[in-house]
Amino acid sequence: MIKQEIRKNIREQKSRLSFQERETYSNLIIKKLTEQREYQRASEVFCYISFNQEVITSAFIEEALSGRKRIAVPKITGDGMKFYxxxxxxxxxxxxxxxxxxxxxxxxxVPKKGNENLIIVPGLAFDLLGNRIGYGKGYYDAFFGKYKDFSWIKTALAYDFQILPKLPAEEHDIKVDHIITQSGLIK
Known part of the structure; x- marks a missing residue:
């Protein structure tokens, strides 16, 4: 299956989720994320803003902010993506x-050298090796390329059906370290 077919298939499956299912699954996923040692130790978190049928991150962001964590979210700029x-x-x-x-x-x-920078990464599909298929724009791969000398803990949030056994991957594709679904920690 090529990347475009995978994107189409996953988008179709996501579109069939009701808002209540998305909210229930998202709450389970976020609970599992906040129980992770990496999250609990982090003083700041880079996190995507959920869009369409992605795992909902708004409640997570609000909770992290109230827990005295600094939260940075992305903005598309003329030269790629930056976090603020x-x-x-x-x-x-x-x-x-x-x-x-x-x-x-x-x-x-800006990520801190010497720190393990926690980043919550979006995507359409993931595999058991941590490979990821994004939305096709390459913003996250370029961002990680820019900060390749920094230590990242890359965590993906996904619904169970977004996990496939094996994805096509290219050398420049950046793998995630952890994947959390409503069923638990995959990687």
């Missing part, structure tokens, strides 16, 4: 792709 710290979800506005984004007047979040 936020203090609330209320000030986000739809960006280039229709996804809520922060204001560039916020402080830019």
């Amino acid at each position: 710290y936020i203090s609330s979800l209320k000030n986000l506005k739809p960006g280039v792709l229709g996804i809520l984004e922060p204001d560039t007047r916020n402080e830019e979040a």
Whole structure:
């Protein structure tokens, strides 16, 4: 199965989820994420803003902010993707792709050398080796390429059906370290 077929298949499966199913699964997934040692030790988290039928991250972001963690969310810019710290979800506005984004007047979040930087990575499909198929724009691969000398803990949140045995992967594709679904930790 080529990447475009996989994307189409997963999008179709996601579109069949009711809002209640997405919310229930998302709550289970977020609970498992917040129980992870890597999350509990992190003072800041880079996290995507959920869009369409992705695992819902808004409650997670609010909880992390109330727990005194610094949260950085992505913004598509002319030269790729940058992360900016936020203090609330209320000030986000739809960006280039229709996804809520922060204001560039916020402080830019740059990973810390010597730290394990926790990042919650979106994607359409994942495999048991940590390979990922994103939405085809390459923003996250380029972001990790820019910060390749930094230590990352890359965690993906996904519904069970988004996990496939093996995905086509290319040398430049960045693998995730952990995948959390409603059934538990996959990797």
